[in-house]
Amino acid sequence: MPSSSYSPSPAPEATEKKNKKNLSSLLDAALPFLRSEPHLVDPELPRMIAAIISVGAGECWHKDNCFLGHLTDVYRILKLWGAPDPVARCGLFHSVYSNSYVDLAIFDPAGGGRELLRSLAGAAAERLVHLFCIVPRQTLIHDDLLFRYSETELIDHLRQSQASVCRAREENLLDSSEPWRRKLAFVLPAGGVTVKHIKTGEDVALSRSIVATFLLMTMADFSDQLYAFQDELFENDDGRMDFSGNAPAAIWPGDGRPGLWMNSLSRMGAIYTLIVREEELYSHKKNMTEEEEEEQRDNDLALVVPPVFESCTMVLGREEQRAARDLYWEAMAAPAAGKKEMGAVEEMMRESCERNGFVGEPHLVLGQVYMGQGRYEEAEREAAEGLRLLLEWGSSWDKRMSWEGWVAWGRLILQKAKARSWPATSFGVIGLGLVRN
Numbered sequence: 001m002p003s004s005s006y007s008p009s010p011a012p013e014a015t016e017k018k019n020k021k022n023l024s025s026l027l028d029a030a031l032p033f034l035r036s037e038p039h040l041v042d043p044e045l046p047r048m049i050a051a052i053i054s055v056g057a058g059e060c061w062h063k064d065n066c067f068l069g070h071l072t073d074v075y076r077i078l079k080l081w082g083a084p085d086p087v088a089r090c091g092l093f094h095s096v097y098s099n100s101y102v103d104l105a106i107f108d109p110a111g112g113g114r115e116l117l118r119s120l121a122g123a124a125a126e127r128l129v130h131l132f133c134i135v136p137r138q139t140l141i142h143d144d145l146l147f148r149y150s151e152t153e154l155i156d157h158l159r160q161s162q163a164s165v166c167r168a169r170e171e172n173l174l175d176s177s178e179p180w181r182r183k184l185a186f187v188l189p190a191g192g193v194t195v196k197h198i199k200t201g202e203d204v205a206l207s208r209s210i211v212a213t214f215l216l217m218t219m220a221d222f223s224d225q226l227y228a229f230q231d232e233l234f235e236n237d238d239g240r241m242d243f244s245g246n247a248p249a250a251i252w253p254g255d256g257r258p259g260l261w262m263n264s265l266s267r268m269g270a271i272y273t274l275i276v277r278e279e280e281l282y283s284h285k286k287n288m289t290e291e292e293e294e295e296q297r298d299n300d301l302a303l304v305v306p307p308v309f310e311s312c313t314m315v316l317g318r319e320e321q322r323a324a325r326d327l328y329w330e331a332m333a334a335p336a337a338g339k340k341e342m343g344a345v346e347e348m349m350r351e352s353c354e355r356n357g358f359v360g361e362p363h364l365v366l367g368q369v370y371m372g373q374g375r376y377e378e379a380e381r382e383a384a385e386g387l388r389l390l391l392e393w394g395s396s397w398d399k400r401m402s403w404e405g406w407v408a409w410g411r412l413i414l415q416k417a418k419a420r421s422w423p424a425t426s427f428g429v430i431g432l433g434l435v436r437n
Contacts, residue, residue: 023240023384025413026080026203026391033076034404041079048092055106057096063225064247064253064399067104070225071095073403077220080257081306087213089125090132091220093117099198109133134216135204140211141150141218146267147242148187154270155184161277171341174281184278190297190364196304209298212275216306219265219272220394223308227399228257237320239263256400257329262321262358269312276303307392309358316356324356328398331365345369359397360389361406367413371422379415386410411435 009206021029028350032038038045052071060067075092083091097113099107107113109130118126150159157180164181168174176182192207206214230236235245239260283299305311334341349366356362363386370379387410392398396403412435416422423429 014272020170022393023388024409026388029080030391030394030407034371034407035081042085042088044120045075045092048089051116051120052092052096052106055257057106058103060106062104064227065225066274067095067106072373073395074217074220076403077224078217080391080394081216081220081308082304083216084302084304085130086122086124086301087216089121090213091217092127093121093129094132094217094221097130099133099135099137100233103138118395128210128213131204131206132209132217134199135195135206135214136198137214137218140193140195140206141215141268142242144193145187145211145271146264147273147345149183149267151263151315151317153183153265154267156180157217157274158270158313158315161274165277165280168281174284180274181278181281188275190282207298208275208279209301209303212272212279212303214300215272215275216303219308220308222261222265223393223395226261227253227259229254229258229259230261236260237323249337256398258320258325258397258399260321260325262356262397263316263318265311266312266314266316266358269306269309270315272303273305273312276305297395314358316358320355324352324359327352327355328362328365342369342372354427358389360386360410361396361398362386363389364410364413366407367410367417371413371417374422376417376420380414382408383414383417387414410436 032040038049042048052068056066057071058066061125062070064070066071071092071094074094075088078088078091093107095101095104096107096117097109107117114126114130121129124336160178160180164175164178176185188206188208189210191206193211194203194205196202213436215430232250232254233245233247234241234243235247236243237245238260241261241264309316327348329344331352333361334345334348338364344368346369349362349369352362353366363382367379367386370382371374387407390403390406390410394403396406398406401409412432415436416432
């Protein structure tokens with residue numbers, strides 16, 4: 001097998017990290033968003049948000065919110081995931097020129113919009129926004145990446161790639177002939193790919209780092225806006241999210257159930273991890289050809305690994321995501337009183353958490369059930385886990401309530417569990433609200 005020596009990279013952002021921050025650190029990062037203090041996140045953020053507001057983003061409809069809410073939510077998600085400023089700012093403006101999914105051109109790229117956006121967000125962010133708005137994202141993300149891998153193959157390649165990175169770090173060896181590396185190099189070559197401009201049909205070159213960034217962006221974008229309404233629109237009954245169905249008469253917003261999108265995002269995260277690992281190995285390749293040295297690599301674009309799906313190392317099966325969602329929804333619709341009924345709710349929520357351990361809301365519901373039974377230690381455990389997951393995502397899975405609302409509820413349950421106190425009357429429950437650090 002062809003091998004070469006390997007030297008570990010000193011740059012941490014280009015390597016996989018297990019982002020298991022403690023609850024206090026996660027909450028500290030979230031507080032500026034919870035307290036509406038954008039200047040503490042980025043001194044330029046208030047000015048950027050004001051510009052979006054001034055062109056009517058708050059008046060535009062957008063799936064589960066207005067366009068303004070979606071843009072600021074995607075920014076929040078990316079910042080909580082540790083994205084560098086150009087990427088997070090791209091999230092804040094990601095559809096303002098319109099793109100292959102939506103018609104929301106609140107900035108006119110042909111009428112000075114690009115120059116204005118550069119002055120607001122910086123040249124690096126504007127370049128990402130422009131590319132994000134002209135590429136055929138459905139083809140790029142789904143057809144050219146996601147649907148080229150089976151779930152079994154992704155799981156196997158995650159295992160292989162982890163072994164490769166460990167072997168490289170411990171034995172200073174690289175092997176480009178490994179199956180996972182050959183497959184990724186075929187699907188997404190080191191020199192990147194060329195796609196067609198969605199309006200002009202011209203060739204658009206994308207480096208591998210740009211493609212990876214757009215995977216990350218799509219994960220944040222989808223996690224903020226998808227719920228059962230889109231499943232009905234595209235007849236996503238199998239949870240594959242291939243957007244092949246067509247039911248334009250689906251009634252908005254539907255019943256508000258969580259959608260069947262997490263399998264798709266877990267596969268995006270798995271491919272993202274493969275790219276990050278390959279980029280780490282490739283960056284230390286020696287004896288590059290002249291052609292390789294001239295490749296557009298965008299090496300300055302840091303690839304951070306988001307904490308979701310165990311730092312994007314796990315794939316949630318489609319059957320598991322549906323079973324977990326359906327159990328959760330059945331429990332939420334169950335009678336709210338009586339020991340027998342609450343026992344059933346507990347069992348359904350526990351199984352929902354076992355089937356899909358990557359979302360926080362079922363843990364918080366289970367925590368409330370335990371609080372009502374005086375099982376404070378169990379309630380504290382579930383509230384802490386649910387809150388951790390919500391803070392890691394930066395978005396809610398059950399979108400009937402906002403992310404901020406779920407976080408406040410989780411903090412409240414955790415606070416009351418530690419105090420070993422819970423109301424015994426309806427007025428007591430309705431009077432809850434104050435959250436203390």
